[in-house]
Amino acid sequence: MTHETINGKPVHSAAKMYADEFKAGLLDRREFLTRASALGVATSAIYAMGGLTQPVHAAAHAKQGGTIRMQMEVRALKDPRTWDWTQIAFVGNGWLEYLVEYDSDGSFNGWLAESWEVNADATQYTFNIRKGVKWNNGDELTAEHIAYNFDRWAEGEAEGNSMAARVDSIVDPETKKAIDGAIEVVDSHTLRLNLRQPDITLIPGIADYPAAIMHPDDNPEDLLANQIGTGAYKNDSHEVGVKSVLVRNEGHDWWGYAEGKGAFLDRIEFIDYGTDPSAWVAAAESDEIDTIYENVGDFVSVFDSIGWNKAELATGSTIVVRPNQAATDADGKVIFEDKRVRQAIAMCVDNAVLLELGNAGQGVPAENCHVGPVHPEHDASVTRIPHDPAKAYALMEEAGMADYEFELHSIDDDWRKNTTDAVAAQMRDAGMKVKRTILPGSTFWNDWTKYAFSSTNWNHRPLGTQVLGLAYKSGVAWNEFAWSNAEFDALLDEANSIADAAKRREVMGKIQAIVIEEGVTIQPYWRSIYRHTRPGFVGTDIHIAYASQLYKWAVEA
Known part of the structure; x- marks a missing residue:
């Protein structure tokens, strides 16, 4: 910890670097606030370092x-x-x-x-x-x-x-x-x-x-x-x-x-x-x-029409439609052991279509790596395996899985069900066989990490490395993908040790590329989220x- 102070508050040396990067346009306002405050720097000092006017909140x-x-x-x-x-x-x-x-x-x-x-x-x-x-x-x-x-x-x-x-x-x-x-x-x-x-x-x-x-x-x-x-x-x-x-x-x-x-x-x-x-x-x-916990899809406009107040945020909230790499079928076959099968599933799906059909277009398409523009480390130069249904089917044939019937599970609610329906439809359009199984929430969540092929929603996390550590690192409780990759784990540890934004983004680019190339998941879009509340x-x-x-x-x- 450095002993320099701003407004009488101690300031970490890395926070000063973040302030310089913010002023140079290398970090946006959210990244600057997240990075500097995580180091324990007082909000007033952060605003002073960034040359920002601290908002004055009305009573x-x-x-x-x-x-x-x-x-x-x-x-x-x-x-x-x-x-x-x-x-x-x-x-x-x-x-x-x-x-x-x-x-x-x-x-x-x-x-x-x-x-x-x-x-x-x-x-x-x-x-x-x-x-x-x-x-x-x-x-x-x-x-x-x-x-x-x-x-x-x-x-x-x-x-x-x-x-x-x-x-x-x-x-x-x-x-x-x-x-x-x-x-x-x-x-x-x-x-x-x-x-x-x-x-x-x-x-x-x-x-x-x-x-x-x-x-x-x-x-x-x-x-x-x-x-x-x-x-x-x-x-x-x-x-x-x-x-x-x-x-x-x-x-x-x-x-x-x-x-x-x-x-x-x-x-x-x-x-x-x-x-x-x-x-x-x-x-x-x-x-x-x-008030409601969260509004979804077309019902956002419905609640608008009855005069309730709307709160809206662009976020890192999302859905994943993922193959479980450890799951076996009734014959004992490890369904998604072959990377070509996982890649094919991702390739046959257009993420923009999933956003439109699944979430009424409320958000932005993503790149199947669970790191996006809202995360400070995101490397925008790394993109998904291109959408190519014909090549996807060819990979399935090459893997000997062209005639295999996949079972795709989801909860029975609005946007998650609709998104998963759209994945199944595009897989069928590419020539694949898909059985859809839709379950009530009381049943679905009992085994959400165990299904062979299913969709789940994930909340926003401030850092890309944070959500990757929760969901994709080998052996962690929420790794519903049953994926383990030593190179990924090592790069994630390395990224978490780097304070410099540009250097950390370089490592994150490698991480994003591994997740995409391994076909770990279809992570199709970043959601805008909504809540409506009655006036008063x-x-x-x-x-x-x-x-x-x-x-x-x-x-x-």
Whole structure:
């Protein structure tokens, strides 16, 4: 960490480099904010370094009290480190909070960690835990509590624990647990992480929704039993597939009140109307809901027409239609073992058509590598294997799979179903045989990583290396592709150790090319995302990564 200061705040040497790159036009505003704030630089200092005028936010037109009702799938609660859908977090975040918050503008800000510092080569992170924060059982939040969470996150062999991929730089590759000395409690409110290798994705990783901070005395397998947390709310009732209700925890003096952070509402209801958007419209028109979790496809214009307020964001959210490289059929054949088969599937599909038919054109086409323009490291010169149905069929013949019938699974909702339908149609147009299997969400999500050929949605992540580490690195919990590539893994580690934007983009270009050439996935487009809210409420705008930010929601004053 350098000792130079701006506006009285310490500034990391790499942040100064990012400011120079931003001024030179090498980084856009979002990249600059993301990179510099991840190093612990205060927002005011970042704006000063970049020669930017910090926006002045008008006082929120919010009043204390009231209820809001949101249409949302109500899922079963489970250990936070295994949360795999943000809808789970929306309920759990009533009482479980985060060390760091990620905002839609690309910046990271302190939450339970008031601030943090990163050394020059990003191998040591020091967190200053916010003082005066109380758990709702009366305990004071300490660095020991945070150390407990990092230790749990590092357990690589815990089933479904995606946090192990996010904190991989403190995990021993042999024991699959935290390295001795990696998690250091300096004092009651200071925690230091000593990494085994440089890692610039650590802050983005612990700002992601499965990184909710738990009390050591709570039971992660039964979150509703004790509900020990630092947040402003508690759960009053929770019925999977029906309804979940948060109410203000009147017996808890939430730390955010003194900081002016909101938590205005007395009651938040999440009501499950299933995956058919027409049911959401009916609920809106019947005055049964006040906002929706997310709008999709043609229903964006429908909600526009009934006069609800729309929030819209261009994002790194997407869908993947992927072959599982370990899956076998009834005869024991490894269906997608041959790279030619995977390449052929990608080649027969026009991604622009998938965007139009699957998501009503709301977004931009992608290049089948899960890294795009919203990511700082994206190399725009690397593009997909060209769309060529005739060549795709020739590859299938060459691989001896021209007569094989593929089964393609999807959920039964709007945009994911429509996108997957369009993939199947284009495969058939290229001469391939495809059976479509459409499942209700309650069935589909039970085995989402296990299907041989299926589609799943992926949320926005701030860094391209972050999403690649979560989904494509060998052996990680969310690697639904069952893909393993040593060269890819090594390049990903290398990219995460590079601060310089141009150098990191050069490595990312190699990574993107490997994912594309290996035919790992059809990743067809980047989505614009939408939320509609009934007039009379504020603070409900959709977040770029679907963070709940419940404390912002309010009845309009």
